[in-house]
Amino acid sequence: MKNILKYTGAVLGMIGMVSLQSCDKDFEETNTNPDATGRVIPQYVFTKAQYDGTSNMLNFLLGTMQYTTSYNDVAGFGSKYNAAQISQTYAAFNNAYPNEINELGIVIKAVKDDESKINLYAEARIWRVYCFSRLTDLYGDIPYSQAGLGYDSSVYKPAYDPQQAIYANMLAELEAAAQSLDPAKPTFGAADLIYGGATDKWKKFAYSLMLRLGMRMTKADANAARTWVTKAIAGGVITADADIAKMSYLSAGQDINKNPLALNLWNSDYIAQNGNTNTEGGKYQDVFITYLKNTNDPRLPVISVVWNNGVPDTSVALQKGMPATLTNAKPANFVSFSEPNPKTILLLNSPRLVFTAAESYFLMAEAALRGWYNGATASALYQNGIQAALRQWAIIGGSAGTIPAAAINNYVAANPLNTAGTFDDQMKQIYTQFWVSIFPDAQEVFASFRRTGYPALAPNNYAGNATGGKFFRRMLYPLTEQTLNTESYAEAISRQGENDLLTRVWWDK
């Protein structure tokens, strides 16, 4: 018995020693992911945020703004407003926060306290305003000041900020960031796919965004609008083609490196390149093509083709848009409708224009019209806008997008601003031209359309639509916000109005 106890003791002791010694030896190494790093490289995260911020667009708004449509109800949602498809409006909200918003938070956290990285900080702030402004313009009140703090501050249920406060903060951010840019300090360099780090251009981009956002407030707060518009123009906005804010892309490789709109259109519809078996039944809408045709717009053959005997044909006479009233069945003459030109709109390595000279000019034309700016006449600014808009297709499509100077001059001459008309007449001209010129950035056109009421499009009263045949006024918060962020969501609804497609956001009231 004594021996037994002795041996048992020895064995137990051995087990105990072995286990105590090794109970958590090497655990830290075991639990370290060999394919991940703990280090943040702000440049690399910033590039990702540029890609994500640019690609986060609601493409069905191309349908809402009557550029495109589909006979299919799911893909035709933008142009038909089908009640069963309203969840499509959640996408931009769902995508933004885990991607560009969180990424910019990581970048800003990594650079903001380092004086030598002041330009990196400023550029990240400007880009964050761009991303947030796209989001609030779609949804109204959104999580803003508490957004993206899940990891750093354990905020799992961010409050929604009122849009008015978001606008005030975004404009202040733009001003502060623009003023802090210092050409003598380092930049993101090649990691900045928009300007390659050029601080002077970032400054123009910041003031251009200020112009856009300032003008957005004309209905809600005309005084503030005037103040910011004036400040923006004085600060210097994008007017030269070389200053256009544009993301550059590659023609091959990973999807993230390709033009997101071209890639989306390509994959969702036009990949077969035969005009017939378009995956989601998509085509240009009759409203857009008819307008371009009626105004002899030289952009029509740049933008649009019809598949004619198996070949994409840009002949103006052949161009014809598809009506948005087809009820979920493919029409027999489907192949004869116009669709995006593979050499321009569908070009995977074409740049995505984020802010154009044309937009600055049109916004300045409105400012002149309102008497807020007198550096040039509304008429001249309107002409400059059209010219810039026609020129920008060369940036997108190279030679296939180049419109000869003579054609540009003819079109400008044929479409002067009716300075004898009322304010409203001229606004209608400016924002109808804006609609044609800012294409394919349907999301920005959707915002200016809601603010100005132009272009004067007729809504589609399709059977089973969600809006009673009216245009959307905003997009819907995702259902998950009801369950995962209940109190904040309820507070936003009580302030802004029902989570409905017809509820107007603050600047649209």
Next chain:
Amino acid sequence: MPIDNTVPGGAPTVNGTTSNVDKGDGIAGINLDDIESITVLKGGTAAALYGSRASNGVILITTKKGRAQRGIGVEYNSTFTMDNVAVIPDFQYEYGQGLDGVMPTTLAAAQASGRRSWGAPIDGSTNYMGVDGKTHPYVAQKRNFQNFYQTGTTFTNSIAFSGGGENFTYRFSAADLNSRGILPGTTYKRKTFNVALSGKLGSRLNFEALAQYNLEQGHNRTGAGDALGNPNWTPLEIANTADVRWLAPGYDSAGNETIWNDAAIASNGYFVINKWKEDDVKNRFIGQASVSYELFKNLVVKGTVSRDFYNYNYVNILPTGTLYTPLGEYVGLKSDLSETNSMLNVTYRTRFAEHFGLTAMVGANSRKYENKDLSMTGKQYIIPYFYSFSNLASSTTRPFTGRSTTNSVFGSADLDFKNLFFLTFTAREDWFSTLSPKNNHIFYPSVGGSLILSDAFNMPSFINLAKIRGSWAQVGGGAPDPYAINLTYSNVPSSGQPLLNVTQDQSAQNAISNPNLKPYTSTTYEAGVELQTFNNRLGIDFTYYNRKTTDDIVKTTISSTSGYSSVIMNVGELRNHGIELLLTAKPVRRGNFSWNVSYNMAYNESKVVELAPGLTSVQIASSVGGWGLLQHIKGQPYGTIVGTRMKRDAQGNVIFNRGNHLPVMSDLMPLGNSVAPYTMGLTNEFRYGNFGLNVLIDGKFGNKVFSIFELYATRMGKLKSTLPGRDKGLQLTGVDQSGAPYDTTITQAGGVLRNYYDNYKVYSELFLHDGSFIKLRQVILSYNIPVNKIKIAKIQSASVSFVARNLFILYRETKNFDPEQSFTNSNAQGFESIGLPRTRSYGLNLTIKL
């Protein structure tokens, strides 16, 4: 030994598309003929020996070993079974293919309405055009399910040799399983080789060794989830006057998918069968060796090392010419996975002070798990129809390594007094590598006792055994996925500038890591009574249990506006309590006839007590289209189906939207429990001479199941519920959104009626059914061939059996599908989601022992 039971690359999802197949789990690799017995160890008491992973019980599979015998024992086993689709849906056959009351007479019209039975009354018209471009009589096609699926077969052959003497035993087995699915082209082959050795080296030293090699090959496993690449959608959606075989072979002369409907995402099932390719090969080795040494009388030291290792290669080809993705896609996975356990324990047995017995054991175990995956994905075959990873216009190769270690020390003591009263104490401490060093270990004890009343006290003579038992046990668990405690950053594949982002979790989302994670605890109380009466002819075994899991490590979905999709926290509290009852009886035993009955029933009530501070629900799964959701809701049972209803006023009138004639949709609300609380089984076993008959009936009650199948069949106009209003219009009565009476009639014109029914998809309640059922689960009729009379060779015994499974559903509330229809072994129970239909199977078995 612990074996791996994961699915390489994860289980399929409810709404995934490309490469969304069930790749098969680990337990499927066991040859059934190698199994001696299967024991289910429930709850906490199993934990001391098996550790934290046993907190929900252990399935203990004991494999056969060699036996000391004269000569070589040979056992041959052969089974052939056939499978057929068990439930054929109940469709309407009054109105045929078409749209808005019109039958297609052109190919374009046939293609536009290929999935829609919204046409004219089925009247035998002769100018009906099918998607094959030919005219056919306009008549009902009622055998599309039978024509699309084939009879599946499984042929298993195994042979085993065993033998040995006093000091050495061995068993060797080889088995071949060859299976053909009910979907043409789907095959699964498995070869298993198993060797078990044991021996005595001297009087004190024993050893045991086990080695197994598996070769498993799957080919064209069936896609699950959404319509792209899931061929099961075709026979469901196809119009009721179209013969599914008109779609065959699914491709044209160039090899491209042929059009049969208006939505490219709804693949031609024959194209998927014939042109999509899936192949997987798993090479698996399982080994175990143990040595025990009797250091002293009654004191045995035993060391065991076991390892389960596989390498797995998987390729899924979405081919060129698929309508939805014409240039194709490629998904490949190479996976090496191993689980290694090293255990040392010491056992001491003794009796002392005359009446007391003691068995004491202490031990230590180290478990190491490693999973190395290489995923290879890409799209767009540069050279069409050439399916190599090297032929992709864009591709990504991503490594993933998952590693974890759990180290443990444990001990147990079993005491008995006069073999009447038994007490068991266990204790275990685990250390987890996946937790922070601050709080990476947990200690958990248990105690259990039982008393044999019938021996301790005088009992009436009809009682043969009366035993009561009770236990209290804790189990600690603590293994979140590796790397969940630190936030890290990973490269994002890019062909241009380098990109970096927060490392994504397995579901490609940002998850908030948590350095403060600690192990969770589950505590179980259990009490039971066991009675054997009337010469052991009537037995009762009753158990009550109550288990509470606290500090459960929950990966909680959070508002994406936080920048992250989930956070992992020690917040969950879950309670399960219930009863289990087993009744056994031997009503007849006369001569060579016997009848045994066994009835078991269980009731479990689960409740999600706590999720996270301020959080009332977490989402586990979402159906195709998001029409139905599965959530854990605070205060509700585990796994609640959540969805919408038609909104009604206080009087129960449906509220309509005047603008579009559609009923207004309610907010999301809990609609039912996805897990059945009641389960039962009844086995009747008869023996008469050499004949045996075993009949098992089982059932589940009280759960709900949401049918995606019916949702789509409604949209397509195939269910009888879509018949009202087809001829004269459908009258809608209720109130409008202002409360005023609403009364209108909608007709087929302009697609209004079709849109009305199509919109039913937004009201989840319409497709929710009671999932209760009673099934004739198994029938085995066997005959022992009286070999002693035949006297050929040296046959010791031989038997033939007729085996059948899922023969009949005796009771169900789901008219159109098997209530157990579920397409995945993941969390998404409660959804019928257009998976491979469940089958009825029957076959023959032959066993010969030499």
